[in-house]
Amino acid sequence: MKKILALVLSLVLLMACVSVASAAGKVGVAMPTQSLQRWNQDGANMKAQLEAAGYEVDLQYANNEVATQVSQIENMILNEVNVLVVASIDGSALGTVLTQAKEAGIPVIAYDRLLTDTDAVDYYTTFDNYKVGQIQGQYIVDKFDLANTDKTYTIEFTAGSPDDNNAGLFFAGAYDTVKPYLDNGKLVCVSGQLDFATVATPAWKSETAQARMDNILSAYYADALTGGQTLDICLCSNDSTALGVTNSLVAAGYTTENIPVITGQDCDIANTKNMVKGLQAMSVFKDTRTLAEQTVKMVSSILAGETPELNGEYDNGVKQVASFNCTPVFADVSNYESLLVESGYYTAEQLAE
Numbered sequence: 398m399k400k401i402l403a404l405v406l407s408l409v410l411l412m413a414c415v416s417v418a419s420a421a422g423k424v425g426v427a428m429p430t431q432s433l434q435r436w437n438q439d440g441a442n443m444k445a446q447l448e449a450a451g452y453e454v455d456l457q458y459a460n461n462e463v464a465t466q467v468s469q470i471e472n473m474i475l476n477e478v479n480v481l482v483v484a485s486i487d488g489s490a491l492g493t494v495l496t497q498a499k500e501a502g503i504p505v506i507a508y509d510r511l512l513t514d515t516d517a518v519d520y521y522t523t524f525d526n527y528k529v530g531q532i533q534g535q536y537i538v539d540k541f542d543l544a545n546t547d548k549t550y551t552i553e554f555t556a557g558s559p560d561d562n563n564a565g566l567f568f569a570g571a572y573d574t575v576k577p578y579l580d581n582g583k584l585v586c587v588s589g590q591l592d593f594a595t596v597a598t599p600a601w602k603s604e605t606a607q608a609r610m611d612n613i614l615s616a617y618y619a620d621a622l623t624g625g626q627t628l629d630i631c632l633c634s635n636d637s638t639a640l641g642v643t644n645s646l647v648a649a650g651y652t653t654e655n656i657p658v659i660t661g662q663d664c665d666i667a668n669t670k671n672m673v674k675g676l677q678a679m680s681v682f683k684d685t686r687t688l689a690e691q692t693v694k695m696v697s698s699i700l701a702g703e704t705p706e707l708n709g710e711y712d713n714g715v716k717q718v719a720s721f722n723c724t725p726v727f728a729d730v731s732n733y734e735s736l737l738v739e740s741g742y743y744t745a746e747q748l749a750e
């Protein structure tokens with residue numbers, strides 16, 4: 398009898414816990430793709446932190462296909478999520494489904510990438526994206542002492558996906574920082590490919606960045622390793638494009654001895670290993686744990702009917718979207734251990750060859 402009573406009591410307790418968990422609410426998290434490392438981390442962090450805060454989570458990845466992301470969000474609306482968190486593939490392509498969310502009274506948070514050309518977005522959590530580009534550009538200015546040198550250095554640019562609002566901001570931050578030196582001739586872009594549309598990389602694909610760099614190398618720097626025109630700097634907006642550019646250079650015969658200075662962003666594992674090896678010069682660390690934490694706080698505030706913590710705003714073409722911008726941090730071989738390993742972001746094993 399006692400045993401039965403204990404069993405009934407634990408069942409009641411369990412049911413109480415379950416109802417407390419779902420009482421906190423249901424959150425739909427729409428992520429772009431599992432093919433790039435960072436989104437797996439973002440998704441995992443969001444799910445873990447939301448669940449720890451008592452929310453039920455529907456986490457979906459859309460394989461970089463807009464139609465898939467639209468139908469995933471439609472399902473989340475049908476399943477009556479209380480809040481939607483969306484990291485878009487194409488920030489301007491979700492207007493219709495976001496309007497459905499708005500009509501259903503579901504608040505929408507744009508995650509990392511701005512949702513543009515719609516009024517059906519409430520808030521935005523991200524990093525200071527222009528600053529990311531500035532960190533990359535300033536690294537080049539300092540590394541080559543451009544303010545004081547008499548030398549001329551060559552530079553090629555590789556930017557991100559044209560459908561990602563962040564890509565233009567990263568490029569602008571970097572370009573604006575190095576522009577004075579393009580103007581005074583201390584930096585020369587031999588290919589002449591300087592505008593965002595020309596240097597962009599659809600879907601941020603490593604293979605696409607690699608193929609473009611193959612073409613640039615053979616058209617403008619074919620004799621670089623035999624005394625001809627050298628290439629000093631590859632300013633890449635993120636790690637997936639940096640990886641493609643690095644692969645192109647290595648395939649063309651460059652080694653750690655003579656590889657151009659390559660910038661990146663995200664501290665992906667493959668790129669961090671390349672920094673340690675001396676193949677990539679720097680990256681920008683955006684701690685996805687912090688972004689997830691801010692987003693979870695935002696979800697909780699919204700559901701409590703409070704105004705979330707905000708520190709910026711972005712124009713999405715239709716409205717000013719209030720945002721919380723986390724801070725990006727410079728990373729290279731000198732600080733990666735404290736930033737990435739000691740902080741528990743990666744284990745030493747993950748970064749071992």
Ligand code: BGC
Binds near residue numbers: 561
């Ligand atoms: C993110 C970057 C990422 C890129 C490709 C951007 O929107 O902000 O961190 O490298 O997408 O996934």
